[in-house]
Structures are given as C-alpha cells and as structure tokens.
Amino acid sequence: MNILVLLKMVPDVVEELEVAGDGKSLDTSFLRTIINERDDHALEQAILLKERHGGKVTVVALDAPDIDDTLFATMAKGADRAVKITDAPEGMTTQMAAKLCGQVVAGLLPADLVLTGVQALDDLDGLSAALVAQQLNFPYIGVVTAVTAGGPTATVLKEFAGGVRGEFAVTLPAVLGVQAAEKPPRYVPVAKVRAVMKTNKIETVSAPGDAGAAQIEVRQLAKPVVSSHAEMLEGSPEEAAGKLVELLAQRGLL
Amino acid sequence: MASNIWVLAETWRGQVTETTLELLTLGREVAGQSGSQLEAVLLGDKSLAASLGAADNVLCAANVEPTPEAVAAALAQLVKERQPQAVLVPWTNLSMDAGALAAAQLNVPFVNGCKDLKSDAGTLVAQCVVYGGKLEAAVSATTASTLFGVLPGSRSAASPGNAPTVTDVAVTLPEAKVKFTKYLEPEAGGVDITQQDVLIAVGRGIQTQDNMELANDLAAALGGAVCGSRPVIDQGWLPLSCQVGKSGMQVKPKLYIMLGISGAPEHIEGIKGAQVVVAVNTDAAAPVFNASHYGINADLFEVVPALTEAVKAKKG
Amino acid sequence: MTHDPVRISLLGVPGWAVLWALSVAAFGVFGWRAWQLIGLLRQGRPENRFDQLGQRVLRFCKHVLLQPRLLNERSIGLPHLLIFWGFVVYVICFNWSLVRGLVPVLPIPYPEEVFVAALFLKAFAVLVLISLGIAVARRIFFPPPHLHLSWDANLILSLIAVLMLTTLLSAFWPRAMWWLHMVTVLFFLVYLPYSKHLHLLASPFNVFFGNLRPAGDLGIAGGSEEITAGSAKWNEFTWKQLLSGFSCAECGRCDRACPATTAGFPLQPQEIVQKLKKHTIHAGLETNGGKLIGDVITEDEIWACTTCMSCMERCAVLNEQIPIIVQLRRHLVAEGQMAKTLQDALQNFTRYGNSFGKSDRMRAKWTQPLGWKVKDARKEPVEYLWFVGDYASYDPRLEEITRQTARLFQQAGVDFGILYEGERNAGNDVRRIGEEGLFEMLRDKNKQSFEKAQFKAIVTTDPHAYNALKNEYGLSVPVLHYSELLDQLVAQGKLTFAKKNGVRATYHDPCYLGRYNDIYEPARRVLQAAGVELVEMPRSRCQSYCCGAGGGRIWMEDTPGVKERSAESRVREAAALGVDTLVVACPKDLVMFQDAVKTAGLEGKLTIKDLTELVQEALKPAAQA
Numbered sequence A: 001m002n003i004l005v006l007l008k009m010v011p012d013v014v015e016e017l018e019v020a021g022d023g024k025s026l027d028t029s030f031l032r033t034i035i036n037e038r039d040d041h042a043l044e045q046a047i048l049l050k051e052r053h054g055g056k057v058t059v060v061a062l063d064a065p066d067i068d069d070t071l072f073a074t075m076a077k078g079a080d081r082a083v084k085i086t087d088a089p090e091g092m093t094t095q096m097a098a099k100l101c102g103q104v105v106a107g108l109l110p111a112d113l114v115l116t117g118v119q120a121l122d123d124l125d126g127l128s129a130a131l132v133a134q135q136l137n138f139p140y141i142g143v144v145t146a147v148t149a150g151g152p153t154a155t156v157l158k159e160f161a162g163g164v165r166g167e168f169a170v171t172l173p174a175v176l177g178v179q180a181a182e183k184p185p186r187y188v189p190v191a192k193v194r195a196v197m198k199t200n201k202i203e204t205v206s207a208p209g210d211a212g213a214a215q216i217e218v219r220q221l222a223k224p225v226v227s228s229h230a231e232m233l234e235g236s237p238e239e240a241a242g243k244l245v246e247l248l249a250q251r252g253l254l
Numbered sequence B: 001m002a003s004n005i006w007v008l009a010e011t012w013r014g015q016v017t018e019t020t021l022e023l024l025t026l027g028r029e030v031a032g033q034s035g036s037q038l039e040a041v042l043l044g045d046k047s048l049a050a051s052l053g054a055a056d057n058v059l060c061a062a063n064v065e066p067t068p069e070a071v072a073a074a075l076a077q078l079v080k081e082r083q084p085q086a087v088l089v090p091w092t093n094l095s096m097d098a099g100a101l102a103a104a105q106l107n108v109p110f111v112n113g114c115k116d117l118k119s120d121a122g123t124l125v126a127q128c129v130v131y132g133g134k135l136e137a138a139v140s141a142t143t144a145s146t147l148f149g150v151l152p153g154s155r156s157a158a159s160p161g162n163a164p165t166v167t168d169v170a171v172t173l174p175e176a177k178v179k180f181t182k183y184l185e186p187e188a189g190g191v192d193i194t195q196q197d198v199l200i201a202v203g204r205g206i207q208t209q210d211n212m213e214l215a216n217d218l219a220a221a222l223g224g225a226v227c228g229s230r231p232v233i234d235q236g237w238l239p240l241s242c243q244v245g246k247s248g249m250q251v252k253p254k255l256y257i258m259l260g261i262s263g264a265p266e267h268i269e270g271i272k273g274a275q276v277v278v279a280v281n282t283d284a285a286a287p288v289f290n291a292s293h294y295g296i297n298a299d300l301f302e303v304v305p306a307l308t309e310a311v312k313a314k315k316g
Numbered sequence C: 001m002t003h004d005p006v007r008i009s010l011l012g013v014p015g016w017a018v019l020w021a022l023s024v025a026a027f028g029v030f031g032w033r034a035w036q037l038i039g040l041l042r043q044g045r046p047e048n049r050f051d052q053l054g055q056r057v058l059r060f061c062k063h064v065l066l067q068p069r070l071l072n073e074r075s076i077g078l079p080h081l082l083i084f085w086g087f088v089v090y091v092i093c094f095n096w097s098l099v100r101g102l103v104p105v106l107p108i109p110y111p112e113e114v115f116v117a118a119l120f121l122k123a124f125a126v127l128v129l130i131s132l133g134i135a136v137a138r139r140i141f142f143p144p145p146h147l148h149l150s151w152d153a154n155l156i157l158s159l160i161a162v163l164m165l166t167t168l169l170s171a172f173w174p175r176a177m178w179w180l181h182m183v184t185v186l187f188f189l190v191y192l193p194y195s196k197h198l199h200l201l202a203s204p205f206n207v208f209f210g211n212l213r214p215a216g217d218l219g220i221a222g223g224s225e226e227i228t229a230g231s232a233k234w235n236e237f238t239w240k241q242l243l244s245g246f247s248c249a250e251c252g253r254c255d256r257a258c259p260a261t262t263a264g265f266p267l268q269p270q271e272i273v274q275k276l277k278k279h280t281i282h283a284g285l286e287t288n289g290g291k292l293i294g295d296v297i298t299e300d301e302i303w304a305c306t307t308c309m310s311c312m313e314r315c316a317v318l319n320e321q322i323p324i325i326v327q328l329r330r331h332l333v334a335e336g337q338m339a340k341t342l343q344d345a346l347q348n349f350t351r352y353g354n355s356f357g358k359s360d361r362m363r364a365k366w367t368q369p370l371g372w373k374v375k376d377a378r379k380e381p382v383e384y385l386w387f388v389g390d391y392a393s394y395d396p397r398l399e400e401i402t403r404q405t406a407r408l409f410q411q412a413g414v415d416f417g418i419l420y421e422g423e424r425n426a427g428n429d430v431r432r433i434g435e436e437g438l439f440e441m442l443r444d445k446n447k448q449s450f451e452k453a454q455f456k457a458i459v460t461t462d463p464h465a466y467n468a469l470k471n472e473y474g475l476s477v478p479v480l481h482y483s484e485l486l487d488q489l490v491a492q493g494k495l496t497f498a499k500k501n502g503v504r505a506t507y508h509d510p511c512y513l514g515r516y517n518d519i520y521e522p523a524r525r526v527l528q529a530a531g532v533e534l535v536e537m538p539r540s541r542c543q544s545y546c547c548g549a550g551g552g553r554i555w556m557e558d559t560p561g562v563k564e565r566s567a568e569s570r571v572r573e574a575a576a577l578g579v580d581t582l583v584v585a586c587p588k589d590l591v592m593f594q595d596a597v598k599t600a601g602l603e604g605k606l607t608i609k610d611l612t613e614l615v616q617e618a619l620k621p622a623a624q625a
C-alpha cells in the first residue's frame, strides 16, 4: 500500500518561547524546532502499515530549519522517499500551508492513505489533515489511534473521551489525522541516520502556485495571564507538606 | 440585526454533552454582545432538543449519522444556506474533526483551542491556547461564518431552560465513505475515578513505575485513588480508565493533587470539576500552577513522602 | 623399567604398533577437532591482539603460570594451581614416554626410569590427588553458588585421578599401569576438545591475547567492520570474543560477582559466554543453532548488565564479557529493540545532549544561586576545565552539592571554568547501551567545545564521564576525578581542616573510578584528612558492589522478580557496619542510594553524602567564610 505522510516542524516547547517585538509572533532568534509529535506518530503508523502490508511510504514536508535531519531520520526509520517543499512564503497559517502541501500531495498520488498528525502545536486556523482531505476530495477522520488496512477500506479506531474508542470503516484512499500510533514512535540509531544521509537524497519541489491569504489575524501573542496562579507553599518539602495538610484540614478535606 | 451565533450540539450516546451546554453559555454572551440570536445545531436525535433550552432556537436535522464526515457535510450545508455569524464547535475528540472538515468545505478558518470568545467592535476575537499552553493568541477571522473550536471548561454549563423552539431542517448527505461500526470500551476493572472524592494524579515526573508506590501510599493515606496524565497511561503504569483529560475522564473530586504534571491544557480540561487542586512540580514556571489553588515548587520525591507522613500524623 | 612395556605382544601385535595405532587415532581426532575449532575462530571478525608481545608474555606468565585471580578464592586456588602444574609435568613426561614408546629403538630411558622425573611425577601425583580430593569435596559438600556441577567435570576429575594412581601404582604392575596411563591420556586428548575442558587448551591463548588497552575503552582495535551494527550472529563477533567461550571453565566467579545475577535479574555473565560458545559450535559446525538473540540469549539478559566490570575483574582466564554484551546491545539498538524508557533517554541525548530532556541552555542553571559567575572556559583561559556531567547539572536533588563543589574549588583557589551549554553528556553510558553512533556524535560535540576552550586539565565530578574522557576520547590533557583533585589540594595544603569531623563513614567505590580506572585511594585519603573515621564494607575497592545504575540501567525498568535491588543491598551492607554515613563520589550513586535508603527502610539510620559535603563540613571555619 502506498502511504503519504505529511510532516511539520513546530517550536520545541522544551525551550522558553519568547514573543517578538511586534507582540504578535514568536521571537525566532532562539527558536528551535522539532517534528510535531502527532506527525511523528503518523509516520510511525505509516511504517507499521508498510511493515504489515508492504508498499511505500513517502514523506512530505515544508522546508524549515533542521528539516533535512528530520527527513533523513524518517528514511532511516523506513520511509522510502522524502520530499521537501521549498520556496514557500514565510509565516503561513495552517490553512495556507495545507493548500500548498495538498497540491504537492496531489502530484504524488496515487496513494491509499495520507497520514498526518491530528493537530500541531502551532495550528490556529484549521487542521491540516481535514484541509488536505477536502482538497483531494478524500474521506477524512481524525484522532485516530489505530489503522488496519486490507481491501478497499481501512478499519480505523478513533479515540473519544473516557477511554472509549470508535471503530470506523473508511473507504480508501483517505486522509487520517493521527493522534497516536499503535506503538510509540521508534528510535532510530544515529549511525543509521548517517548512513542514510550518504545513500539517500531528499527530493525537492518548489512550492506550487498560490497559498492564498491568511483568513485570520493574530492580534496578540502572549504568555498566559496568570490570573489564577496557585498560592505557593514555601519552605522545605516537609514544611510545605505540613502547610498543605493544615490547609486541607481547614477545608475539611482530611 | 446581525446574523445568528450557532453552537454545534455534541451528542454522546444519547445525551447532549456538558461541553455543549458550556458553549451555549459562551454563545449566549457573544450573541448578547452582538445583539443576535443563539441557535443550536442538533444533528441526529431530535428528542435531545429538550436539553438545549438555553438556545433561542434549535436547528435539527435528524438524518445525520454520528461520523465526522456526515456531521461536517450537514453543518457546512446549513452554514452555507443560513449564514450564521459564527459557529462554536466543541474542541473535543468527538467534534474537532467534524469542525475542521466543515471549515475546510466552507473555506473559512476553524479557530483552534479557544478558551474565550468576545465581540470587539463587531468582530469576534478568540483567545486561543497554543504551543501546548505556553502561549495564548488573540485571534480574529476575516471571514463570515467562521468556526471556532472552543475548549471544554470555557464557561459553566447552561441550564436546559424551557423547551426551545425547534426548526426542522433538511440536509442531503453525500454517499458515506466513513462508516461507524462499533464502540470499543476501555478495559474494565479498577476504580471509577469519576466517583472519587480524592484523586492523586501522577504525570511523567514520576519517572518510573516503581515510583508509583509513592502515589499509592499518599492515596491510601488520604483515602483516595490514583489517576494519571496521558504519558503515565501510555507507559502502561495505569489502565486507560485512569487517564484524566481530553481523551480520558472528566473528574470532579473534592481534592485533586497533581504530582509531576506540567499542566497541559488537554489534562487540565479534565479537572474543571475539581474543587481544590494542588500541584507539586519542580518547574516553578510550569503551567500547572496556573490551574491549581495550591502549589509546591519542589521535588515530588521529597514532598510526597513528607506529605504522606503529615497526613497520617494529622489523621492520627 | 626392567621390561619395556612396548616390547610385548598384545593379541599378537607388537606393543609399539598398538601404541602407534592408538596415537594416530587419538591425535587424528584431536587434530581434526582442533582444526574445526580454529576454523570457527578464523570466521570471526578481525581484532588486533598481536601487539605489545612483551606485555603479553608477562601477562601469560602471571595469569597462566601463577594464577593470582584463582588464589582469591582460597579453597580452590592452591589446588587448581597444583593440578595445573601437575598437568604441565605430566604433559612433558607423557610426550617423553610416547616418543620413547613409539620409537623403541631410541637409546633413552622412560621418564619413570630417570630419578628426577620420577620424583616429580610421584610428588605431583600425591599433591594432585590431594587437590582432587579438595576439588571433589568442594563440589559435593560446599559448592559455591553458580559453579556448574556437571558430569563432565566429574569425569575429568576421575580421569586425572586415574593418571595419578597409575603413576603411584606403577611399582606393582609397571607395564599394565604404563599402558593404562597412556591410554587414559590418549582418551583425554580425544575427549578434551569436546568437553568444557577445552578450557585447558584455549585459556592460555586467551590470556596471551587478552585485552591490553584500558578496560574502559569499548572500541575494537584493528576491527575492520563497522561496529555500530553490533553482532547478532556468532561470526559477527571477533575471533577473540569467540575464543572466550572456549576458555571458560564454568567456574562461576563472574556470576558470583555480578550484581545483576545477585539481584535476581535473568543475566549470568558466565551463561552469556557459554551460550555464545555452544551456539558457535552448533551454528558453525552443525548449522542448527537457532537465532542467537532470542533463541539462545534473551533480550532481558542482554539489557540486565550494569557494565560494572565485576565479572571481568574476577575472571581467571581474562574473558571480556562486557564487550560481548555490548556487541549484542549494539545490534538491538540498530534494530530499535529496546525499552521505551531507554528510547526516550537516547532521543533526549540526541536532541538535547542530556538524558533529562532539558534544554542545553539550562545546563548551567545550577550556577545561578551561587551569586558569582563561574568562568566560561570557552571565553577565558582556565587551569581546570570542570566537566560537570548531566546528573550534577540537571538533577534537582544534586544541584546543591554541585554548587558546594564549586565553592570548594573556589575556596581552594582552583582556577576553573565550565563549558556552559557547550557541554554534552560524555557518552559513556550511551556507548554501553550500544548506541555507538550517538556516542561518537556526543564525543565529537564535546571535543569541538574543548577546542574552543583553553585549559590545562579536565576535572570531572562524574566517574562515568571520567572513564569516557580518559579512555575513549583520545585527549592529550590529563583527566582527573574530583577526588583526585581534592587529594592534591589537601596534599598541597590548599584545603585545611579545622576539626576532627568525627563522622564514622564508609566509602563506596564507584565502578567507573575503581574497577575501570584503578582509582581507590584519593577519596579515602581526603576523607581521612577531613577527620572521617573510615570503615570498610566487606565489598570494597575492586570488589565494590555496583549501585545498579550503570550501563544505561538507570533508564530501564526493573525486571519483575528481582530479589533485592543492588542499591538496597549496598545500603544494607553499609548500614550493617554501624556507620551513619555512606560516602559517594558519583552523582548517580547519590541518587540511587538515597532512593534505596528510603525503600530499604533505613531512613534516619544511614545518610548518603557526597565526598564534597564531608570535606565542606570539616573545612577550617576561616576558609569557610
């Protein structure tokens, strides 16, 4: 089965995120990016499917800092091709990016499945998977945690609340928004990535056509207002624990 | 008069969800600010309209299956026909993909993760949680009939009120390509954390399964149960039925103590019913302290044993 | 001998002809088997063990001829040495007899007819018989744990006894005994290479080709193949690693020393070596070995090792168990088969250079409460570059101790600096996990930072980092553990102590400082200078008992069924001495033992302290101000 995976780099929230001078965007001077966690799961799910059913996995991503390392790593994990979309305009919203990616993906068809993360940390105006599905006119379902393929449909589990999951039969080809792969994303040894860097190439396509204009305006970006910050209990761990117990006792919680 | 504010009513196993009622409260505020009507869109069982009395009117299309595809198609069709000012969609696993798909079909934004929505001089401005809760963005849309994905917990739930007027609407659905087959229940057994008065929630900060003992001891001392954030459930250290948050349980204990949980919005939305929330975290800047009443900025491995002892001493 | 034993007729055939027939057959079988086994070794990967021949000869003399490691276990040490020397004497005399018997016309006597030879034979016969008695008694009445009580061993002991008895009884039935002796030896010759007593033939070579590089260097000298992919098949090990199995005598010394075995993990180092041997023979000669990883050696075994070096420290034939285990791990890592927690740790190393998954920019955050700025060695020259290490930098439980060390260095006038965000994990444990490529990446990044800095020596608070920096980085500057630096400072009078500390304490030798790098005394000297009354644990210095965190174990879950965690065993050992403090000189030890004190219920009875803390407490108050 042929699977296309759409990846995106997002700011690494392990680092402090600072707002730029305009008060509306991220300060990129210290920014570090990392593969969007859900996209990593989408890739893992794709590779698991490939291992089960055979076929090819092609990874598509917009150019970004560190994207090459990420793409080589996807190939070391088992992706067959990696396609990088270059020369895209800066500061695109999710909707705009999806418009470009959707066109590139359309050029890479046929595929049985297009997988991407259900959501990215920096999405504001839509979810890529749904947007791409609309462009391709493929069926779509999101918050997917397992996929079993075989025949003209795939059996897909979607996560609801309370640990309940729903099973859906999805006609292929389809776009799935992955929440979690059936197994945690695999580790790929550094040596394997290095070897792939020597033998494999990242294909590039320049961004096709027009991404359109943003339909949202970010008026302000800021750290959350600490409207209700906790009352901090100071002192040594023992002292703090003691204070807490007193407070809980006062509130009749013990 | 401005066009209406809509709320997509979310139904789950024969009931309108709590989140829907919260969105109705928010929707009512927004409608008030822009002098418009509040309408709920109910796709499916018409009898549920009775719970939607907080809306001025309920648009009901009874022939819609509960798949994202069908809900999205129906919603998009109605929006196109009736041009509401905005649609509030629950930002939940159940509804987020339907909202996203409908927005894609309508070519309008689906504004993600809104915890608040206001009308500012006629324009709706949403307060959105981004970057895992590290930042918030104030976002407005340049389109009409924009969809807003609103986080659970944005407001308190609206009371059902009187039976609303119901307008039956017809939608024609495309051939279904996504078909619901069945529900898979989480493995049973263990405690029902939604019924507990005291919950000790452990997060990734607990580090190893062995350390779960610490939380068990504290729970035993307090007479409560242990639950966890997603990473702890992913590790298999607690069953899925003990996960709190977006994809887990909504809990409403009297006391909720979080150990080594960073306070991601997906987790926090599961505890909005908790009365007293305590957080222990080594990171003074962890967002969890913004969602709790009492905070201890210290190592849980030091605090928890001390706390267990102190509780035992106090209880005698 | 009055009657030449070969000049008789056996069933009408001359004795010498019978001897010829038997010898040709026995040597033929032996030679064929030896050829097969050598053939197996030749299929192993290359590894240069032919350098430093002088050193090798010395090693051989020490460990083959004198066997100091065997003498460590007194009950069997001397008996084994006597049996060994008896064996040497008997081999010489057998060959002498054989040549004489095969060529009856040679104008030489039999050894028994030469006074000195006969004396040696008789004397050793008695000594060896006594030794055999002890060996058998040990097997029957007081076998140490993990000694393999096989029939194979009993048979061999019996055969040796027969040889000795034939010598002693030769006065009564000279010809019969001579023949019995010769036939027994020839049988022995055939039997040896098929039994565990292949040990006898292989171990001298094994010792001679033993590792002469630092034990703490996991590289393979002259290895032609990429080692990153590890080994999953027998012939993906080096010939020397294959030779290990042939040399193993199944004595169980390694198992008795192994913390994983003792704690009840599924690992026994001896089994690893033995399983590799059996698998090599099955797969190499009979082609039915199954899968080495999975069918023969389980993944749990492979991951249980803490790489503490106890097994290799004890092995009497100088086997190298850890490199074999790491080879297997390398393969598992290459295949991505490892615990999720370990994957996360590796992912964090790759991305952030530390296992904590914290930003590298936060690496020097611990310095902030100091109130003064620690020099950035990349910006100004310093004498000592302090390689702080991950745990000391990031673990909230250790930060205060790290600051105390900084203050101590400052008070003693040490000119030092750190690399700030330029430091990465040294990669010691990463390499032992088997992630060779990541180790190289971390090493290269650190070396790039070193190049930017100006310093005369490196000091580190982390023994694991110490090992990698000293043995695996190929640096030209001296690398010191902080206990060594403190020791120097005390000796130079730069650290003076006011009061007798009055603390009764015991000191835990970190694996990577002690066994790996032979550094046992500096910390003890410093403690004594600080007035600490030092009591030794039963397992101290090279017998120190690992805390269980090494080799990547700190990022792995305990396996179910573990009897007693190593760290708990260790704190109980310390507490049993009646001391109130267990002193450590390794950040991981502090974390492990502090936890173990809680789980072992020793809170309030035993305190875990870093060397720095005790020094700080005893410093002259003037200096403290």
Ligand SMILES: Cc1cc2nc3c(=O)[nH]c(=O)nc-3n(C[C@H](O)[C@H](O)[C@H](O)COP(=O)(O)OP(=O)(O)OC[C@H]3O[C@@H](n4cnc5c(N)ncnc54)[C@H](O)[C@@H]3O)c2cc1C
Pocket (backbone or CB within 6 Å): A119, A179, B202, B203, B204, B205, B206, B228, B229, B230, B231, B232, B243, B244, B245, B246, B247, B248, B249, B259, B260, B261, B262, B263, B264, B265, B266, B267, B270, B280, B281, B282, B283, B286, B298, B299, B300, B301
């Ligand atoms: C669609 C979707 C649905 C989701 N559903 C859920 C859900 O239902 N429930 C849920 O929980 N998550 C959910 N998540 C995941 C969520 O985004 C977070 O990733 C998750 O909640 C983080 O868990 P955590 O706080 O335990 O871990 P982390 O974010 O890694 O936080 C660990 C915290 O522990 C602290 N810590 C570390 N060591 C110590 C110590 N020794 N003492 C004290 N503190 C320490 C650290 O400072 C840190 O703040 C969902 C995500 C998505 C995208």
